[in-house]
Amino acid sequence: MSRAYDAVLLDVDDTLLDTSRAMIAAGAVALRELWPGRDDGWYQAASERFRVDPGGHFRRYTEGELDFEEMRAARLREVAAAYGLGYPDAGHDRFEAAFRPAFRAAQRVYDDVRPFLARCAAAEVAVGAVTNSSAAATADKLDAVGLAEDFAVVVTRDTLGFGKPDARVFAHACGSLSVPPERTVFVGDELAADVRGAADAGLRACWLRRPAAVVSAHAPDLTQASSTAPEGTLIVSDLNAIPGTGDPFRSGSADGAESRFGTGGTGR
Numbered sequence: 268m269s270r271a272y273d274a275v276l277l278d279v280d281d282t283l284l285d286t287s288r289a290m291i292a293a294g295a296v297a298l299r300e301l302w303p304g305r306d307d308g309w310y311q312a313a314s315e316r317f318r319v320d321p322g323g324h325f326r327r328y329t330e331g332e333l334d335f336e337e338m339r340a341a342r343l344r345e346v347a348a349a350y351g352l353g354y355p356d357a358g359h360d361r362f363e364a365a366f367r368p369a370f371r372a373a374q375r376v377y378d379d380v381r382p383f384l385a386r387c388a389a390a391e392v393a394v395g396a397v398t399n400s401s402a403a404a405t406a407d408k409l410d411a412v413g414l415a416e417d418f419a420v421v422v423t424r425d426t427l428g429f430g431k432p433d434a435r436v437f438a439h440a441c442g443s444l445s446v447p448p449e450r451t452v453f454v455g456d457e458l459a460a461d462v463r464g465a466a467d468a469g470l471r472a473c474w475l476r477r478p479a480a481v482v483s484a485h486a487p488d489l490t491q492a493s494s495t496a497p498e499g500t501l502i503v504s505d506l507n508a509i510p511g512t513g514d515p516f517r518s519g520s521a522d523g524a525e526s527r528f529g530t531g532g533t534g535r
């Protein structure tokens with residue numbers, strides 16, 4: 268029996284790792300360094316604001332307009348301005364010095380990831396990671412959870428100087444695995460960057476909608492209807508719902524998946 272596809276590319280943040288929760292936890296620690304003496308609720312709210320990034324600085328980073336340090340400093344200044352706080356000397360450096368170890372310590376891999384990677388290995392499906400985070404941050408995250416050796420390729424925003432949803436990022440990742448886009452599944456949690464980006468680049472898109480992974484303010488795509496995904500998108504809430512559980516990557520129906528994948532689909 269032939270495989271339904273030959274490669275799987277996975278987003279990292281909030282796909283493999285519970286990144287939003289880790290960021291908010293680490294941000295609260297780092298904000299306490301800069302602005303001590305406030306109540307716990309403030310640190311939580313301000314850290315959530317840093318994560319949500321209402322100024323859109325992360326998007327500018329993914330488009331190559333800002334480098335990583337500029338992007339992070341801009342987000343910190345946005346938080347300070349939003350709360351009417353003075354910006355302390357060396358604020359960004361002090362924030363990062365506190366954030367990085369707290370973020371590393373807070374890393375957690377989702378329970379379905381290792382079984383899914385084992386299924387891929389058993390089926391001899393090539394696996395790569397494609398993230399809009401930086402090379403250094405990604406290496407640290409994967410190392411922290413023991414996944415540093417699990418991907419044949421890791422493409423970050425730094426690989427080409429810009430990130431998803433640019434079609435060249437997906438093409439580069441497929442090329443690195445020597446698998447054509449139409450034989451590659453892309454799995455991610457973000458509708459625009461992952462799902463539409465992959466579909467537009469000719470990959471087979473899988474939208475991972477983890478239930479209650481984070482509060483909706485940090486995962487706005489969870490509030491989007493499934494029908495907003497491109498035709499042919501496979502929608503799952505667990506990696507192991509990708510067809511087919513117990514019969515990895517063989518053509519056929521998706522077990523429990525809301526599948527509009529491959530032949531026919533179920534309409535929208």
Ligand SMILES: [Mg+2]
Nearest residue numbers: 278280281456
């Ligand atoms: Mg993500």
